[in-house]
Amino acid sequence: MQFEFSPQQLDAQFARVRTAVLVGHIQPDADCLGSLTAFAPYLESRGCAVTLYCATPAPARLQFLPGVSRLRTTAPGPYDAVVVLDCGDLKHACVTPAQLAHWSPRLVVNIDHHQTNTRYGDINLVQPTAASATEILYHYFRALDFLVTPQVATSLLAGIVGDTGGFYHSNTSPAVLNAAAELVAAGASLPALFSIAFGDKTVPALQRWGPVLSRITIHPRYQVALAVITRADLSGLPDEAAAASGMANFLNTLDGVRAVVVLVEQADGTIRGSLRARDPLLDVAKFATLCGGGGHKLAAGFAIKGRLQETPQGWKVVAG
Numbered sequence: 001m002q003f004e005f006s007p008q009q010l011d012a013q014f015a016r017v018r019t020a021v022l023v024g025h026i027q028p029d030a031d032c033l034g035s036l037t038a039f040a041p042y043l044e045s046r047g048c049a050v051t052l053y054c055a056t057p058a059p060a061r062l063q064f065l066p067g068v069s070r071l072r073t074t075a076p077g078p079y080d081a082v083v084v085l086d087c088g089d090l091k092h093a094c095v096t097p098a099q100l101a102h103w104s105p106r107l108v109v110n111i112d113h114h115q116t117n118t119r120y121g122d123i124n125l126v127q128p129t130a131a132s133a134t135e136i137l138y139h140y141f142r143a144l145d146f147l148v149t150p151q152v153a154t155s156l157l158a159g160i161v162g163d164t165g166g167f168y169h170s171n172t173s174p175a176v177l178n179a180a181a182e183l184v185a186a187g188a189s190l191p192a193l194f195s196i197a198f199g200d201k202t203v204p205a206l207q208r209w210g211p212v213l214s215r216i217t218i219h220p221r222y223q224v225a226l227a228v229i230t231r232a233d234l235s236g237l238p239d240e241a242a243a244a245s246g247m248a249n250f251l252n253t254l255d256g257v258r259a260v261v262v263l264v265e266q267a268d269g270t271i272r273g274s275l276r277a278r279d280p281l282l283d284v285a286k287f288a289t290l291c292g293g294g295g296h297k298l299a300a301g302f303a304i305k306g307r308l309q310e311t312p313q314g315w316k317v318v319a320g
């Protein structure tokens, strides 16, 4: 893996940092949490006090990952360094210019693998070819001979399992599989991590899938499937966000189409769109960027204001 900024140069910068906040994105997933919990012990080994921060808490089903209990939803600051992990831009991290000014860091480091990354850091360790942010950290730690403990190996592998959908998505490169093998050798348990990719279903949530599945439409010209998940489809479930992402992930495995669009109505008056393509000629990140989001060529997402309404012409996004 080639870095724009050498691991040794970045390591030398961190040697002068005494306090740091590690920032992940809202609704943190396994790659986000794996990145934060793997990077914290590395910075601590350099004599730095570390705070782990996301604007929203970790979901219950990812609490088993090592170190996730350290995650906070407030970070008072100030900090010498802000290290943002697995975020294509600061909006995805929910870090406003005012928040950044309040933290008053000497150094902003951006470690990420999103194709649409805006290079917002003073130092940008951005690798769009990496399957996960933790794959970047794996190569970074290797370059520095940083000793990967079984806990750190588990965090790194969790991000790989999460962002490859359990080695199912097209980003599962030979390099990813080699990294995964090394992490298993370093003490991570692969079977214990498969729940990240496949263990997100509950009986009450599955029982709500019927109406959602019956409404799937396929655009006859473009061979793009559209699925919509409304507030009514999710109401009353204990963890609506987990139910929605479980449904969206399942719908994104649809066969016989070039791409899948899943629109999920959120409690906050927005609609989250999740885009997956099977056809390597497509680039769904471009479409997501047009809607104010971002992501990767074959997997991207966005959020827009509004709600879903059924019309005789099909589902429409209307002003909330």
Ligand SMILES: [Mn+2]
Residues within 6 Å of the ligand: 031, 032, 086, 113, 131, 132, 133, 163
């Ligand atoms: Mn990621």
